[in-house]
Amino acid sequence: MPWIALIFRTDADHAELLSDALMEQGAISVDIHDAAADSRDEQPLFGEPGNTSEEIWQNAEISALFDGKADADIARIVGNLVQLNCLSEPVSYRVEQVEEQDWVRLTQSQFTPIQISSRMWIVPTWHTPPDPTAINLLLDPGLAFGSGSHPTTQLCLCWLEQNLKTGETLIDYGCGSGILAIGALKLGACHVTGIDIDPQAITVSHDNAIRNQCNPSQFVFSISHSSREPVDIVIANILTNPLTVLAPLLISLVKRGGNIVLSGILCEQADQVIQAYQPWFDMKLARQQEDWVLLVGRKR
Structure with missing residues (x-):
């Protein structure tokens, strides 16, 4: 069964709020990660000694995984997020198809x-x-x-x-x-x-x-x-x-x-x-x- 990934860019102030709201909108899982990962702008976190940065990346990317049947509901989901003040207009996001795979074999x-x-x-x-x-x-x-x-x-x-x-x-x-x-x-x-x-x-x-x-x-x-x-x-x-x-x-x-x-x-x-x-x-x-x-x- 195919899946749909709904992906946003946001900041540290809105990342957790947006993550929680996506789960309430029916997301199966939500991942928050550094939008600059694997680049020179990557921001180290997770309690490294001497690190004074925030607990969430200042330039965060959030990826929410939905059942493939939710494809027709993406516009409604995004609209709900705006009403909940999780997103500001104009809204920028992208949608990616995630095909069913053997994730263990793929990782290996x-x-x-x-x-x-x-x-x-x-x-x-x-x-x-x-x-x-x-x-x-x-x-x-x-x-x-x-x-x-x-x-x-x-x-x-x-x-x-x-x-x-x-x-x-x-x-x-x-x-x-x-x-x-x-x-x-x-x-x-x-x-x-x-x-x-x-x-x-x-x-x-x-x-x-x-x-x-x-x-x-x-x-x-x-x-x-x-x-x-x-x-x-x-x-x-x-x-x-x-x-x-x-x-x-x-x-x-x-x-x-x-x-x-x-x-x-x-x-x-x-x-x-x-x-x-x-x-x-x-x-x-x-x-x-x-x-x-x-x-x-x-x-x-």
Whole structure:
């Protein structure tokens, strides 16, 4: 059965009101997202440290899904929204047809094996490894960030593959799916700690580590860092703002002579992050992929 998506652009002041009204008008589901997602104007939200932005994107897009039979009622629905003061005239919206699909298969089709190097692959769990002899990171992202497709994840894995020494310890701060922590274990780390504020990420990371046959005695995933013992490597693939705010904490987690590895940083943001860490580390821009950079520093 086909569906209809009724899509509006609005601001933070009207987004929730419009969302609730669309549900009252018979929408099966309503999605609010950043209208500038995946662009330079993307607005980070969701309680990132130091973030002072609103809880709803200032430039929001709302997509309401209706039964295909509602096609003839779109004008009436929009008129009702105007009367409820959810929209101001003139009203701008668009309608898209959404065909019935196998959404699980469609989602899985977006993730294929990714070659990181000649000896490392990221392989979604529903695929067969292209090279069984390689270091294969078997991954099911679940509801956590970290499918391996983003340049920042690939930058981090490439650095780990070329620089991590057997027997080193590592903290993956903002571990998401656990991909970097698991990669470090497979590359010879003796112990890794994955930290994330999202409990779902902790569950996903643990499951992925077991799926990759990692030794349970060599990893811990937690929403907080309880050990005060500094490690050889702290790696954090998050965003510029939290990296800057978290600098005192991340600095304290690295032993003298150890490395800090930071990503989730756009090229034009590199200087801001370098300045936050430079007093304690000899920072440098180690790699760049597309508009993203990887910064690395050795603690003095």
